[in-house]
Amino acid sequence: MKIRLWKLCLIAALGIAPFVPAQAASKLIALCYHEVVHNQPPSDPFAVDTRSLVDHLEWLRAHGYTFVGMNDVLAEREGRRPLPEKAVLLTFDDGYRSLYKHVFPILKLYKAPAVVALVGGWLEEAKGAEIPGTRLVREDFLMPEEIREMQASGLIEFANHSHDLHRGILANPQGNVQPAATALRFEGMRYESLADQQRRVATDLARNNATIEKLTGKKPRIMVWPYGSYSQPLLEIARRNGMPITLTLNDGVNERSTPLAELRRVLVDANMTLTDFANEIRVREHEQDGLPPAFTRAMHVSLDQIYDPDPAAQEHKLGQLLDRVLEMGATVVYLQADGDADGDGQPDTVYFPNRHVPMRADLFNRAAWQLRTRAMVQVYASLPLQSFGLADRTMVAAAPGARERRLARELVEDLGASARFTGLLLRDDPGKPALAEPGANVLLELASEQFSTARTYQPEFKSVITVYAGRLGNDGEASRLSDAMAKALPRVDYVELAPASGTPADETWLRQAFAVASASTPQPSRKIVFGLPSRDASGLRALDSRSLARAITTLHTLGAHHIAYTHDEGIDRQPHLATLKRAFSLRSQPER
CATH class of the missing domain: 3.20.20.80 (Glycosidases)
Known part of the structure; x- marks a missing residue:
């Protein structure tokens, strides 16, 4: 991976080291990224390039923000130590292979922890196989040895992004396809029951937990629902499967009162300039509930x-x-x-x-x-x-x-x-x-x-x-x-x-x-x-x-x-x- 030489020199000169939490508890801003490409146009509306990612990280550091991991969040919730005054949690959904190739080296340079959400069904496909519902193949996603290396670094925590729920299912008689986790499947001119839906989701989460544990040696404690689509009964299913923490796509900033089961994230997309990114962060920091005034x-x-x-x-x-x-x-x-x-x-x-x-x-x-x-x-x-x-x-x-x-x-x-x-x-x-x-x-x-x-x-x-x-x-x-x-x-x-x-x-x-x-x-x-x-x-x-x-x-x-x-x-x-x-x-x- 190539990054501008002056940026590498700046990083070295700054002597970036593990960050020490400040003495006062503060808000937590969580950022949601997807694929990160290098020297090529973004592949989808939520992909960003490595230049933009480094610009984001440098802007955050220059403005006094500290990168934290989930252990830091839990330490604050348990009263063991406060979060830094300006805490930022980096998260990456879907487990693209670009995370290992392009993002992981950057995170190591910045000593920045991150959460990566994996879709088990995609990881179990054979090499060369097309991933259903995408234009991608198995090799476009993290390989087992790469996952193990990222896990061993201590910087990356892997989360459950479902085994086979990152897709749509038929959800009404008119033919709309909606998120598989929350939709009631419409099949044979009838809807599945709520009980059947919840059993289907519980089975899926347990299977993906086993997949991630086999790859990393650890069961995940974090759930990331595909498309950000969830309900309270599904949060309870995740909790029973050992995942009391959920990263949502609900917008806003996280206060200490924000439930761990519904942590909010800022969705970063391909069209976001550095000015846009800076404005998004400032709004989360200064506006009521971390949201701009609504009209x-x-x-x-x-x-x-x-x-x-x-x-x-x-x-x-x-x-x-x-x-x-x-x-x-x-x-x-x-x-x-x-x-x-x-x-x-x-x-x-x-x-x-x-x-x-x-x-x-x-x-x-x-x-x-x-x-x-x-x-x-x-x-x-x-x-x-x-x-x-x-x-x-x-x-x-x-x-x-x-x-x-x-x-x-x-x-x-x-x-x-x-x-x-x-x-x-x-x-x-x-x-x-x-x-x-x-x-x-x-x-x-x-x-x-x-x-x-x-x-x-x-x-x-x-x-x-x-x-x-x-x-x-x-x-x-x-x-x-x-x-x-x-x-x-x-x-x-x-x-x-x-x-x-x-x-x-x-x-x-x-x-x-x-x-x-x-x-x-x-x-x-x-x-x-x-x-x-x-x-x-x-x-x-x-x-x-x-x-x-x-x-x-x-x-x-x-x-x-x-x-x-x-x-x-x-x-x-x-x-x-x-x-x-x-x-x-x-x-x-x-x-x-």
Whole structure:
């Protein structure tokens, strides 16, 4: 391997030696690399070249960062010694052979520990064999003698990256292929059970543990889920297989409170310049939660618009939705998982397999996956807070019984197990808002149970609840809204604040709502999603798109970070795309 001579001289002159931990505990930034190429173009979107890797390491060292290994992380967690003030953990996924050829010599020069995640099934292929699902052959991955040499160095710790889960499996009737660890396999016109899925994963992890132990003499204690796709039950399976530590692709910085089972990493890709890399590190170090401020532009979408008994027509409508979401510049879609099959305005069906409510079509999984992977938006599942008679308005006056709570949880559990999504939005009834009424704590407790259930299956899960407010010109309504916000905000990641049925979202209402929100939380821009109706106060006519655009502009002026509108009726071309996107899209209205 060749590195510029001046860099080698600099390294020698600096006399890089093992780093001594500082006296104060600090944050941990973990970096996720994949292949590292040398004197050739990157082979995939996540490959970097050796020049970039050395630039990254030099920048980190020059700015006071210290390379640590997992033993250092555990020593801090166990109270034996603190981490250095600026700690960085290097990790490399997939076990490319370039790690031995190009990366290992660099790590030895820097005396930098690293974690390398191995896919056992790829290592067991015969020489010359093509690796399924890749354009690579066995020789493109680490060889046994190279693994043993890296292990003997004391710098490299090997992690379990699964034996045969680094691939997709058929996950719905429409043919989507999704991560093998978390998807329920769809085969023979039926889904495998959760129990069968978990047995399949447990068998795989145990097999890969045996493969790695045979190569290194040590069982791995770290799990790295392929594609960063995991759930809480899978974390427990890893723990039972001797791997209580998981390196995720969840973004952000690691505090001492971050669970070892969900350590966050910064994903490094081929397009990241040194300036980009430096900015990423600075954000992790200085911003709240190690993440840049978020700005949301959300569209509420009902699957009733997309559903069609003709599969070809349904696919055409879904394609139209994807195009519209991309063109509108949305960053989030609140995808309604329930439906109103008889058109009476009340939910009576859902779009996912479940135990309790009629399924109109198995559509949510397909739509959510297409939106995430083709429109590149975050997808939140949306359900009514008072669902299908499982949790009705009588709960405000009297606590729901154990049966009602169980049914509500199981409905959300079935949704969470059947699809991948960013979060769950629970909607109050805009015609008869209950969260601003006395006794709303009962509904909020039920919502908390549903959020907790969904979080079991969705990493980085975010919770949202919609609070509706009437005309805020009188003190009574403003006081009710303030009380509802005070109760809801501590329980959720976001509150969507929207006008109740019959209340126009005019400039006066928006300014009054923003004032109430500002009085309810120190940082309303971070916690409040301002929801705008796309129909007029009567609900019968589509709102003029220029009026909706003016409302969005008013919220911009007030300093709102998160803006949504409900519903997008793209099939009827409402709101008008060209009119709205100039105000709505972050590409048209960049916040930073």
